[in-house]
Amino acid sequence: MKFDLETSPHSAAYKLLVGLVAPRPIALITSMDENGVLNAAPFSAYNYLCTDPPIVGIGVTNRSGEKYVPKDTARNIRRTGEFVVNIVTEDIAQQMNICATDFPPELSEVELAGFTTASSEKVKVPRIAEAHAALECTEFTTMEIGRSRIILGRVVAVYVEDRFVDAEGPYIKADELHAIGRMNGLGNYVRTRNAFMTIPRISYEEWKEGKR
Numbered sequence: 001m002k003f004d005l006e007t008s009p010h011s012a013a014y015k016l017l018v019g020l021v022a023p024r025p026i027a028l029i030t031s032m033d034e035n036g037v038l039n040a041a042p043f044s045a046y047n048y049l050c051t052d053p054p055i056v057g058i059g060v061t062n063r064s065g066e067k068y069v070p071k072d073t074a075r076n077i078r079r080t081g082e083f084v085v086n087i088v089t090e091d092i093a094q095q096m097n098i099c100a101t102d103f104p105p106e107l108s109e110v111e112l113a114g115f116t117t118a119s120s121e122k123v124k125v126p127r128i129a130e131a132h133a134a135l136e137c138t139e140f141t142t143m144e145i146g147r148s149r150i151i152l153g154r155v156v157a158v159y160v161e162d163r164f165v166d167a168e169g170p171y172i173k174a175d176e177l178h179a180i181g182r183m184n185g186l187g188n189y190v191r192t193r194n195a196f197m198t199i200p201r202i203s204y205e206e207w208k209e210g211k212r
């Protein structure tokens, strides 16, 4: 089948792209409004974009049906300039999903999900204590694109539980962290437990010697 996204409704573009650009890492973003009220929500339109400087990007669609009303995460980041990306692993997947529920403003999704918080080092926004790793970010820029915002965040500090770090790199023991990925918009995720294969890079010298 072929789809012309220039003439298709947004919902088709969403369903196709979230199913084809997959698996995606999930950023459980904590942010605060001007009064210090904490917010947490998951985003899978997310990746690191470069490391020098260290920049992550997040795509946040406006609230559905309301063209110019941003989600709380995007609004908070624009107003306070800080956020934390909490890494989503298998053991906090259900709690992450609760944070995506559109609760009324007086209810805290962090508490309802059973999460607690811990102080960050460089930003005022706390991290989720149950997350094994987190990226402390400051807003680099926010681009308003149609009904969405693309947020670029500069990573100013990284927290990882000691047991998941090989200090020699420092490398992340990714095969022990058990991060999960989002596969589509139908509630399907992929586990990374026992799912690793190793494909070393091939230098041109090795290629000429016949290595494949």
Ligand SMILES: Cc1cc2nc3c(=O)[nH]c(=O)nc-3n(C[C@H](O)[C@H](O)[C@H](O)COP(=O)(O)O)c2cc1C
Binding pocket: 026, 039, 040, 041, 042, 043, 044, 045, 046, 059, 060, 061, 062, 070, 071, 072, 073, 074, 096, 097, 099, 100, 101, 102, 182
């Ligand atoms: C796993 C997962 C990934 C999501 N990824 C995105 C995303 O990339 N962009 C987006 O706008 N919404 C995404 N959502 C929906 C938001 O999490 C949801 O709209 C949330 O209520 C926004 O909360 P906020 O208004 O507190 O920021 C995702 C939901 C889930 C469960």
